[in-house]
Amino acid sequence: MEYNFIDIEKNWRKFWAENKTFKAEDKSQKPKFYVLDMFPYPSGAGLHVGHPLGYIASDVYARYKRLQGYNVLHPMGYDSFGLPAEQYAIQTGQHPAVTTKTNIEGGTDNQGNKIAGYRNQLDIMGFSFDWDREVRTSSPEYYKWTQWIFKQLYNSYYDNTADKAQTIDTLIATFEANGNADVNAANDCDFTFSAEEWKAFSDKRKEEVLQMYRLTFLADSWVNWCPALGTVLANDEVVNGVSERGGHPVEQKLMRQWSMRIKAYAERLLTGLETIDWTDSIKDQQRNWIGKSVGASVQFALESGEDKIEVFTTRPDTIYGVSFMVLAPEHPLVDEITTAEYAEAVAEYKKQASLKSERDRQADVKNITGQNTGAFAIHPFTGEKVQIWIGDYVLASYGTGAVMAVPCGDQRDWDFAKHFGIEIINIFEGKDISEAAYTEKDAVIANSDFLNGLPAKKAIKLAIFEIEKRGFGKGKTQYRLRDAVFSRQRYWGEPFPVYYKDEMPYLVDDQYLPITLPEVDKYLPTEDGEPPLARAEKSAWNHFEGDRMEFNTMPGWAGSSWYFLRYMDPKNDNEFVAKEKVEYWQNVDLYIGGSEHATGHLLYARFWTKFLHDLGYVPFDEPFKKLINQGMILGRSSFVYRIPTIKSSSIIKPPNFKFLDVFISLNRLNQLKSNPKDWTLLKEQYSTFGNELVEDINKAYAIPVDINIVDNDILDLERYRSNLESVNEFKEITDLKFILEDDGTYICGHEVEKMSKSKYNVQTPDELVEKFGADTLRMYEMFLGPLEQAKPWDTKGINGVHNFLRKFWRLFNIDESGVAQLSNDAPSKDALKTLHKTIKKVGDDLDRFSFNTGVSNFMICVNELTDQKCNNKAILEELVILVSSYAPHICEELWVKLGNKAGTLSYAKFPEFNEANLVEANIQYPVSFNGKMRFKIELPTAMNPKEVEAAVLAYEQTQKYLEGNTPKKMIVVPGKIVNVVM
């Protein structure tokens, strides 16, 4: 009987769904294993073959773990709040909840577009998800708990001494007892107050102060405002000054916004990286994003006036090398300190600097600019006068916006000093700084009073000690990481559980959660620029308190920062997750997803996990133990080449005249390019009245062509022609000519690039499942190459995998009545060897996430068993278990044909490897001479190295390769290789 994948796959998917085969148990004696995919945003465009790559890998692994006896949690859900649904709602007036539902469940939208539906697309791939645990971030049952977590953050502050988050009540009690002078907490408060002062504060003032400590807080902050999107963006949503989504310009704007005090967790986010198994690339990106620098903040007094300039430096040991200071042009003290003499020049420089965009300032590294202010600071140690300059190489947004310039030790300072002829003091013993600064930390300090003779490391410590002792600074650690803006001026996001009274925020009581999204007449901002929620009538809110509700909504990353916890207990209406459940499931053992979330989702999820851990809600403080980033699957676009004609409209055309359009096959095009004569001939041939091929053959341009009408680079001419003729441009006015290869085919060119509609290179899984079956597609995606690597999609090889499954099926000798004709005899030695070799390799490969080599090993195994004419039931039964995690449908079918109960395969026992089956009496020794393999010789496995040596020397071919020499040495690695050294 033939392998009929269509029926087989349909039946088993139905069976799994009806029997809830992949239901995970919350209570189990089995060890747990949690395999998670980054959850998708359900876009209307649906899935292409690149999306399921990670899902297939995680599913293969989840199934493998089940076979190993683990209780596996393998859920799926949707990150269903987001901009595309909202933009679509603005365009079509459809409620985003409706389009979101259609995108997930399939159907037709009100524009008449057929939507396949994410769920349907996922289902046909045969994933072993426990769908009873599905979550959607946009469902009120889910975002009730996103709001609840927000409330916990609001009611907490970060205690630096305990190094964890604590309830805000503790802080209030401290304020009441002692004020804030001794409070060591993450905060934005730049003044101190006593207990008496605190008690005297009005309620409003008290709350304003508390906002400076809460882990989520309202503050007027400079935000990345994107006018085109009408919303603010987080730092990681801005790439090169434009929005990550859509590429719209972004400007800085001061707005009252909710923020998350993620900075409080900077150090733990950094050190936590060492405890998790992620790629170096992602860890480095996070380290970079957090941007820790250790050093000191030092105050330089001004020569005149009360103010002091505070700088941050990582090299306080070089303080005696300071010969000038540089402020950012935007530094608040600039105008105040500039002397009359320089006022005009400074104003001019500030103007110039402000005209430059951030980008220009970055790009223009070579061009050194700056301006003396005429003012002087006093060097805190030497008491000498130090010039104060402004320069746009100093950024207002980093550190204090001012630097102490040490030209001998910093290249930028050195360049600046050289350019403006400022003194360069050498404080490094025996280092030449005439050509460049000496930036290494290995020099011994000289010319520096108490620091003389010390290496940098010790000098830094001593310098900080002195700076603190003398009271003009202190040791300080600086982070680049900034607090994350948490408000979005959008409709389709989580509402805040917040209302306002006298413009002060108050939390809504838990009993009223969730605050659901109110209906609005339009999904646009109001006329006076308020977010869309401001359009909602008072009665449209399910709960309304105070003067008004919060109009902002939460950003995209709110729901995704904790969703992995909700899968453990998705229907719990009393808690975000029950304690005993999170204690059983713990954190995610394997997390698979794209690397584009390196500094966004992956950082925020770590932050929220640490916070929930601090409050005692979860027993771990890292969410994802192991992370694998799957590589992008790129499209393979096909092209036809069109040689344009020069079209003149001025001449009068004869009746029935048609312009000419010439499409030339790839190889012919390349011939013409290297052969000017042929090109001239061709031009003469085609140039008729009113038609003139372009002068230059290189002007032939590539037009993307739908990959569905290209097979093996050969264009389906008929379909292409009829497609073209339906396009107006080509109708009637053109005569289509195709210059073909000698064999009459048209060969297309190709290029590897991202999959996109405009390139006609999108391959959907649906089409391939229809043609070859889900098992073939699953295996083929794994077979393409290492999971982490980016690779081009090419359907060419899929036949090979499909043929493998057919060959696998044939091993079972299934007769026309559907019965497998198999032998119950004891398996042959060869078959046992083949099987156990495969058990070992496939198991090892899965353990190191090498999914592609696993498929190869199945192919080798089936090839060998076919050659052996093996029809042994015991062998095939074990093989079915092995293959089942990759190709579950066909294996379920075969499993039943082997006489097993339907549905038990998923929980069968992964075959055990027995080394004894691999032992052979003889072994083929490759014999090398000076490292070059020359021939093989079969020798007993048991032979010791001495005997092997003698046997090789006695072998006739050995003499030939020795060429009369006596071997200097013989290397024998038992069971591996013999090398004769001459």
Next chain:
RNA sequence: GCGGAUGUGGUGAAAUUGGUAGACACGCUAGACUUAGGAUCUAGUGCCGCGAGGUGUGUGGGUUCGAGUCCCUCCAUCCGCACCA
């Protein structure tokens, strides 16, 4: 500029601890078979050479009996960061 990753046939790739480079698959060549199926089977396929043989894992060098694998140098491609004090 800094950091990370990757360079192996016509193509996707394999080689897990230094031990037969190119497994497996696509494609291609030649043939067989047929109830014409994206079937199956046989042989071949890194490059040069009729052959013996030579040569070969981005470049150049080194360590080693032996290097795709380890060390150094340079080059290319991709990704991230970037006047970070």
